Amino acid sequence: MRVADNLNAALHDLLEHEGDVYLLGEDVADPYGGAFKITRGLSSKFPGRVLTTPISEGGIAGVAAGLALTGDKAIVEIMFGDFVALAFDQILNFASKSVAMYGRPLPLRMVVRCPSGGGRGYGPTHSQSPHKHFLGIPGLSLYEVTPFHDNRAVLREMFARQEPCILFEDKILYTRQMYDAGDLFTWDMDGDVARVYLDDPTSADCVIIAPGGLAHRALAAMRTLLLEREITCLLLVPSRLYPLDLDPVLPHAERAKAVVVCEDGPGGAGWGSEVAHLLHTRLWGRLTRPVAIVHARNSVIPAAPHLEKEVLVQESTICRAVLEVLGG
Amino acid sequence: MGEVLTDEVEPGGLAPPGALTRLGDDDLSALLLIRHFELKLLELFDRGELSGTTHTCLGQEYVPVALSPLLDPADYVFSNHRGHGHYLARHRDPHGLLAEIMGREGAICAGVGGSQHLHRDRYLSTGVQGESMPVAAGVALHLKRVEPGALACVYIGDGTFGEGAVYEALNLAVLWRLPLLVVVENNGIAQSTSTERQMAGTIRGRAEAFGAGHHSFTSVDVNELRTGLAPVVDLVRRRQRPQIVEFHTHRVGPHSKGDDTRPAHVLRGVKANDWYDLYAAAHPEHFAPSDAAQRELIALIAHEVAARPLSRWEPPCA
Known part of the structure; x- marks a missing residue:
């Protein structure tokens, strides 16, 4: 199974089993199914909870934080990880701080998915790995998709942390096979x-x-x-x-x-x-x-x-x- | 597209100064509680008994007081840096708020949030301009699906309209027909910059561009405002039509503390519109005893809270 399919299946699984999960992002709805097709099939199956949005990364991240504030779980797809810079205020100043700044733990279950990395010739604003800009922020955890970790478990773990998380997804990984370390290893x-x-x-x-x-x-x-x-x-x-x-x-x-x-x-x-x-x-x-x-x-x-x-x-x-x- | 979800109700009218109607006891005491709370903060600052900063809502107290009974406990309220009045109108908890500002036991948020970052039940404030608009839209999205009839109310200022987050949220709210009530306290000044120096066009024009309803209120009369607001709130609540209510209000005090650079004639104009003086003149017999009672109450609370032990907070794991 390709990494992209594992991620897509994980999202299907999550939305199916947990009625309070939302997914928001630009062009995530069918038949397009997201720029990298990770959300394919989701909007047809879960129309009220999978929402294609205007080009408003900051707004979408804020909406996700608002959903999380009510106890829901929210997943945001940022089309290209570079664009997560537009959501920086919501991630840094609202979501990450809010889990602690009101004097007691405030659970906020939200995941910001960021297709990142180059190798596809997309150029300076569509290829970077923006990890360092989000390192060391109290209340924010960073994950990255790997060929060895089942994304069902990864998504569940992120929500279990009850704080905002960013999931980086290297674009060149999408088409690779899961659980394959080659013939030597x-x-x-x-x-x-x-x-x-x-x-x-x-x-x-x-x-x-x-x-x-x-x-x-x-x-x-x-x-x-x-x-x-x-x-x-x-x-x-x-x-x-x-x-x-x-x-x-x-x-x-x-x-x-x-x-x-x-x-x-x-x-x-x-x-x-x-x-x-x-x-x-x-x-x-x-x-x-x-x-x-x-x-x-x-x-x-x-x-x-x-x-x-x-x-x-x-x-x-x-x-x-x-x-x-x-x-x- | 382009359906305008707007004026199906009459906006509130103008109340000429001096013509304020007689308030209910509860409304008057709420107004005066907020007024004396804010005055006490400035006094405590002057005496060096408060740390950090604060933004008082002197002159604007009537906005949340007019709105408060129209909101239900199931509604969410989002406030901003100038939020003491919003909090006190909703929760009537001067002890908890002052303890929060002074970092004392009984603080709403253990003294971590301070003046600008409060959270209690469905009330939340934060200190970055415009940031709460998309968050409120997200809450409204949840309410629409899970708790129809409840709404999200966000207080912002005229200065907040400089932030892109406002427009992203407005677009989403109208697009998705979210129960979002945006309360704009247009006090004509953003910190030290007058509105005409920081805003092109009008708030109404911006609301109309998104197809959001817009209602303008110039009165400082709580009774009159409430009558005008009720159908607007209902429109948001029952029909999920995002509405902007714009109060042309007056910031009687400084932005923060001792940082008012407005010229004397401007301040005189502001002062002439202060509900406090207008009500005192219109209903002296009603005003005086309540004013004295709230002043005394706040003095006692300040004394009591200052004597409390310091608040305690366990930071999340390192």
């Missing part, structure tokens, strides 16, 4: 974190930590490193990026010769730095070398494919980083 789950490895997760030379959208590029790099350099890597893919549960990561990071964190946005002041800082703090004196961060170039994202490739993280970028930290 096996995978399993440790808590929230998917682990992909050759045969023994505890014997890898290098630990790679990556969000779902980078999983396939990391897997390709692992394959190359294994076949060409006999280097073994363990890939860790968390579903929840922030706040990150470090427990499944620590023992591996401590044991390995090197740790590489990957992110597809420009480097610095972002998820990579956050994870590296957490690991440095928790494992100070026990790490063999500083945690390395692989990130996109500090640049806008060009439209032309050959230029876009220069900016965004590729399989080769990850390979190079691993070789570098291992002294190869």
